[in-house]
Amino acid sequence: MFAKHWGKLSITLLLILFSVLKTIDYTEKNAELEDVLVKQTQGYPYVYQTTMGEVVEFSALNLVSNFLLMVGVMVVLGLFSDRYLVPLFNKLSSPKHYYRMTGKWLPYLWVITLTLMVYGLYGGFTAPAEKYQGEVYRIIYIHVPLAWLSMMAYMVMAVAAFVSIVWRIKMADVVLISCAPIGAIFTFLALVTGAVWGYPTWGTWWTWDLRLTSELVLLFIYLGIIALYSTYEDKRTASRAVAVLTLVCVVNIPIIHYSIQWLGDKTLHQANSVSVGKSSMDVSMLIPLLVMSFAFKFLFAAIVIMRSRSEVLLRESNSRWVEGVLGVEK
């Protein structure tokens, strides 16, 4: 019974866990809100401003709608996981099918990336200036998506590393090592654009703040992973070593994410303007930011697919299907 429906059951359990965690998160926010609540923002009955200046949105409706959404997603994914999702993952774990399927996806990914980027940049440059920072805040439209992506890329690598170690799927190794260089570049760019933004707003290019330092550590981790992979001649051994290192260093991601909450007002880095379910930004500024964030995610996917396809060809160079792909079959 379980063996037959393992996909459906595991996805449903994961979503139930996510839904419970989300409910706990909302309950904690409610408790904090009672202590720091100072005023109710006019016109928005469920939006409050805290003593820290943070705008928090809370309502029972949010909680119920969030739960219903999760139930809906659970039902849909549960119904279709065995028929579509599990076979899709099975197919993607085969190098031959991965190469063919992702080749079809690439043009669509590029079109979506470019469309979102043009729309996001236009929205970002035509949005009103920020009250305190003026025009310079527009760096947010590249800095924040890059910073989010630097962490997301690492989480993708961590999942691939876990899959590689537990199930020994070859494609997980390929995805893991293909993500590392692009993750390093996004982290580097997040640090550089942050420094360029920091100088006019903080008066310094760099400070040994927890958020900045942990992001710098993330860059070193990416470089370490790339260096470790290149030291081994046998790619299977290299992949195993890299997977272990990736999983060990994943501890840095929550440090980056929660550094602002842990340090409170002791940090120079500003508090998160956007997080899941809430935002202190005006809609005219927020929408271009979210659009740019999705544009960078699609860009990441497109580049990772390009790199992984080359890696697949190299690793499978003795297979017959590769000769067909290269047009040199007998």
Next chain:
Amino acid sequence: MSFFELLATDKHLGYIVASYAITFVFVVGYIIHTLWLGKNVRQKLVRRIKARRKNDDATA
């Protein structure tokens, strides 16, 4: 007033242009590098396969 109207006057314009330019150069540069890498891998594999066949024919 939109950003485009402030292009010539804003004192922070240099910082904005610098951050966008650096990102653009690195991202586009990396895409070109990835395309070059893909082409290079395919050429290398074609050469390797042809050399292997030639070697097999000679052995036979």
